[in-house]
Amino acid sequence: MNISKKEAEEFKERLVLSVINYRENVSRLQDFPFCQRGEFAVLAQFCVGEKNGTGQYTACLTVSKNMLEKLDLTEEALFGIACKNSREMFPGEIKRLEDINGVTMELRADGIIAPEVFVFTNEQRFNGAATLFYQPDLLSDLCGQIGKENLALLPTGANEIYCIGLEDGEKEDLQEYQKLFEEMLKELDKKDHIANNVLCFNGKSQSIQEINGESYDVGLMAKEVNINKRIVGHGR
Incomplete structure (x- = not known):
């Protein structure tokens, strides 16, 4: 089926990013x-239907290679457009966990320190975990505001990531958070298992180091796009 130029442009306007667990979906x-x-596997989705009352689209289709060919787009262009759209349509935000559910989490097994927990998502909580790949500068801003160079990231579902500040030289605490995260995964729906391990985010380099030592940059592209940044509820 041929796609008209107008249809192609309308299609491009509804492209956004999403993330799934790479290892569990590789086949x-x-x-x-x-x-x-x-x-993670970062995908492009085409939003169909209309937005509901919370600003989420009622349905999305993952862009296939066949669809990409019909649109006459390169993969680089596809992800560039989806990244830009995601920033504009679903701007990221970070909130304190207790401001969301009124509960302060005790995350240290020894009970000595109850670190402040933040939730990284977007305003509509729509593909919120993908914000990591189109707006990582928010996490860098959080590092600066709480005076930490690194953050422990716990990907608790497709729509959010928990963030905890790490002191310098405290990366061994990732092992403790890993144990906690493994317990949390048991309570999560299988579809929300977008990662199996806790991640360490470095605010200066905007890079991730996984527990197995693998490192990578999280910013996909289009970092020059200017958007409004929101870190809500810190420093009250």
Whole structure:
């Protein structure tokens, strides 16, 4: 089926980023353009239908290689457009966990320190975990605001990532957070297992180091796009 120029432009306007677990879906990815970043596979989705009351689209289709060919787009262009659209349509935000659910989490097994936990998502909580790949500068800003060079990231679902500041030389705490995260995964729906391990984010380099030592940059492209940044509820 041929796509008119107008239809192609309308299609491009509804492209956004999403993330899934790469290792658990690798056999299903052969028909789809994707960017692998460690445990994650970053995909482009086409939003269909209308937005509901919370600003989420009622349905999305993952862009296939066949769709990409009909649009006459390169993969680089596809992800550039989806990245830009995601920043504009679903701007990221970071909130304190207790401001969301009123509960302060005790995350240290020894009970000595109860670190402040932040939730990284977007305003509509729509593909919120993908914000890591189109707006990582928010995490760098958070590092600066709380005075930490690194953050422990716990990907708790497709729509959010928990963030905890790490002191210099405290990367061994990732092992403790890993144990906690493994317990959390048991309570999560399988579809929300977008990662199996805790990640360490460096605010200066905007890079991730996984527990197995693998490192990668999280910013996909189009870093020059200016958007409004929101870190809500810190420093009250």
